[in-house]
Every structure is written in C-alpha cells, then in structure tokens.
Amino acid sequence: MRLGLHALGIGTGARRAVIDAVAVATENSGFATLWAGEHVVMVDRSASRYPYADDGKIAVPAVADWLDPMIGLSFAAAATHTIGVATGILLLPEHNPVLMAKQAATLDLMSGGRLTLGVGIGWSREEFAALGIPFERRGERAAEYVAAMRTLWNDDVATFDGEFVHFDSVRVNPKPVRDRRIPVVLGGNSDAALRRIVAWGDGWYGFNLDGVDAVAERIRTLQAFCRDSGRNPAELHLAVALRDGDPSHVDALAGVGVDELVLVESPPEDPGDAAEWVAGLAHRWMPAVG
Numbered sequence: 001m002r003l004g005l006h007a008l009g010i011g012t013g014a015r016r017a018v019i020d021a022v023a024v025a026t027e028n029s030g031f032a033t034l035w036a037g038e039h040v041v042m043v044d045r046s047a048s049r050y051p052y053a054d055d056g057k058i059a060v061p062a063v064a065d066w067l068d069p070m071i072g073l074s075f076a077a078a079a080t081h082t083i084g085v086a087t088g089i090l091l092l093p094e095h096n097p098v099l100m101a102k103q104a105a106t107l108d109l110m111s112g113g114r115l116t117l118g119v120g121i122g123w124s125r126e127e128f129a130a131l132g133i134p135f136e137r138r139g140e141r142a143a144e145y146v147a148a149m150r151t152l153w154n155d156d157v158a159t160f161d162g163e164f165v166h167f168d169s170v171r172v173n174p175k176p177v178r179d180r181r182i183p184v185v186l187g188g189n190s191d192a193a194l195r196r197i198v199a200w201g202d203g204w205y206g207f208n209l210d211g212v213d214a215v216a217e218r219i220r221t222l223q224a225f226c227r228d229s230g231r232n233p234a235e236l237h238l239a240v241a242l243r244d245g246d247p248s249h250v251d252a253l254a255g256v257g258v259d260e261l262v263l264v265e266s267p268p269e270d271p272g273d274a275a276e277w278v279a280g281l282a283h284r285w286m287p288a289v290g
Contacts, residue, residue: 001254002032003289004262005281006088006241009036009072012269014065016075021274022267023076027083029282033116033239034076035088035205035262036069041130048124051189052208070103077111085111088205088239088262089120089187093138094131097145097165098172101152105176113177116237118205119146120187121196139192140164143200146184154180185237189218198225203237205262212249215240216256223257233257247288261289 005026007013013022013036026034042062049056060066073085085107092100108115121138122128128135141164148165152158152172159168176182185203186196197204204222209215219238226233239260240253253261263285268277 001289002260004033006035006264007267009067011064013267014067017271020079021271023079025275025278027080033084035086038069038090043126084114086116088118091122092119093141097148101149108176109174116183118185194222206240212252250288
C-alpha cells in the first residue's frame with residue numbers, strides 16, 4: 001500500500017514557500033501522492049450540510065486561503081520530479097469541461113504524466129449559486145463532463161453532442177502523457193457516489209472515513225456494485241483518508257483492498273520546519289505501509 005499526503009492548498013499550505021518545501025520533503029521521504037482539494041467560494045453562514053462531519057459543518061474557516069488546486073499543484077509538480085499530484089477533490093460541475101480538459105492535460109504534460117484528476121459533484125448549494133450553475137442534476141452533469149473531457153484527450157479532432165456539452169470538430173492540445181488518458185477518481189462516500197465510480201470512474205477517494213470497519217463496508221458495497229454491473233473491481237484505484245490515523249490499522253486497510261492511505265494534515269507555518277514535519281510523518285507511517 002502507498003502513502004499519500006493531503007496537506008497543500010489551504011491555510012499555511014497555500015503559501016508558495018511551504019508548498020515547495022513540503023513537496024520536496026514528501027518526494028524525498030517516499031510518499032506516493034500530494035493531494036489538494038477545492039472550493040471556489042466559501043460562505044460565512046452555510047445552510048448546506050457538509051457530508052464529511054457528524055455536525056454537518058466544514059472545519060476550514062471561511063476566511064482561510066484556499067488555492068485553485070490546478071494552479072497550486074502545478075507549483076508542487078514544478079518543485080519535484082516523481083511524486084504524483086492529485087486533486088482531492090475538484091468540483092467538476094462548477095467548471096467548463098473543455099477548459100478543464102485543457103488545464104488537466106497541460107498539468108499532466110508539464111509534470112511528466114503525474115496527474116490524477118479527483119472529481120466530485122459538490123455539496124454546497126451556496127457555492128453553485130455564486131457561480132451561476134444549477135445545483136440540481138450535478139451528478140449527471142459531472143458524468144457528461146468526464147465523457148466530454150475523455151473525448152477531447154483522446155481524439156485529434158473531437159466531436160461531442162450531449163445534454164450539457166456540445167462541440168464539433170475541435171482540436172484541444174496538448175494530450176495527456178499516458179495513452180491520452182488521465183486517471184479520474186471520484187470522491188464521495190455515499191451509495192450514489194460509489195455507483196458513479198463503477199459507472200465511469202477509475203477509482204475512489206474516500207474521505208474522512210471513521211475507521212477500518214467503515215472503509216471495509218464501503219469497499220464491500222463498491223464491489224457488490226461492480227458485480228452487478230460486470231465491472232472488474234481490480235480496475236479501480238482505492239485511496240482513503242481516515243478521521244483518526246493509527247499505523248496499526250494499515251495491514252487491515254490493505255487487506256480490504258485499499259491501495260493508498262492519504263494522511264490529511266496541516267503543514268507548519270515556517271517552511272524551514274517542513275522537512276522535519278514530513279520526516280516525522282514518514283517515521284510514523286512508512287514502516288507500517290512497507
């Protein structure tokens with residue numbers, strides 16, 4: 001099992017010097033992936049329920065800096081050579097899919113094929129309203145956006161005629177490095193999210209799950225959906241982040257099929273402390289993941 005780090009893009013992790021220092025230290029320490037999430041806007045008083053906390057409230061304060069993940073990860077990729085970079089999670093229905101296909105392929109090319117595009121459908125009705133995008137049917141919109149993006153990545157001259165996206169005989173270059181594909185993993189822990197993964201995803205990023213038993217139950221459900229649809233579950237990359245990390249649980253996570261354990265942490269304010277901070281995480285977790 002691999003080890004990822006979700007630490008960049010928010011608060012202290014939104015500072016250029018911290019991004020550089022953390023990215024270099026994680027690569028040197030053997031981490032597999034650097035993850036960064038997204039919210040375009042935050043609101044002081046949200047009526048929308050955050051699905052990854054029992055109280056329905058996101059822990060990140062509305063006043064915190066929150067970088068665009070595609071731009072923030074481009075700086076992390078520029079500071080490194082081999083470590084993967086992943087959006088976790090980019091709210092795809094909030095973006096123009098033609099422009100996102102261009103941006104993702106550009107980052108993939110410039111990083112040497114290191115991008116994983118983690119996408120989700122979003123939970124904040126207020127955020128969609130601020131962007132002028134319908135909150136309803138965002139799941140269908142995301143599915144069609146991914147299909148359109150894959151067409152743009154794969155075809156030299158691309159045509160797509162859908163409900164939400166239409167283009168005719170266009171060229172979008174550059175192309176992604178790995179067989180003109182970028183892995184698309186989906187966030188979300190609900191049954192609906194898992195069904196989307198089976199239907200059109202390359203993997204799952206389960207976030208803020210409450211221990212090994214919760215992970216195992218969600219993976220069993222995902223595997224059942226795969227059997228129902230004829231999908232091979234071995235095709236899916238499974239990454240999870242837990243609420244409370246314990247290295248003693250790593251073997252059990254690997255045993256239920258987890259490919260990557262993602263640590264969700266806040267980096268130190270002083271970039272000079274980043275190497276020691278990452279080394280501490282590596283000392284605690286690397287022996288467990290092997």
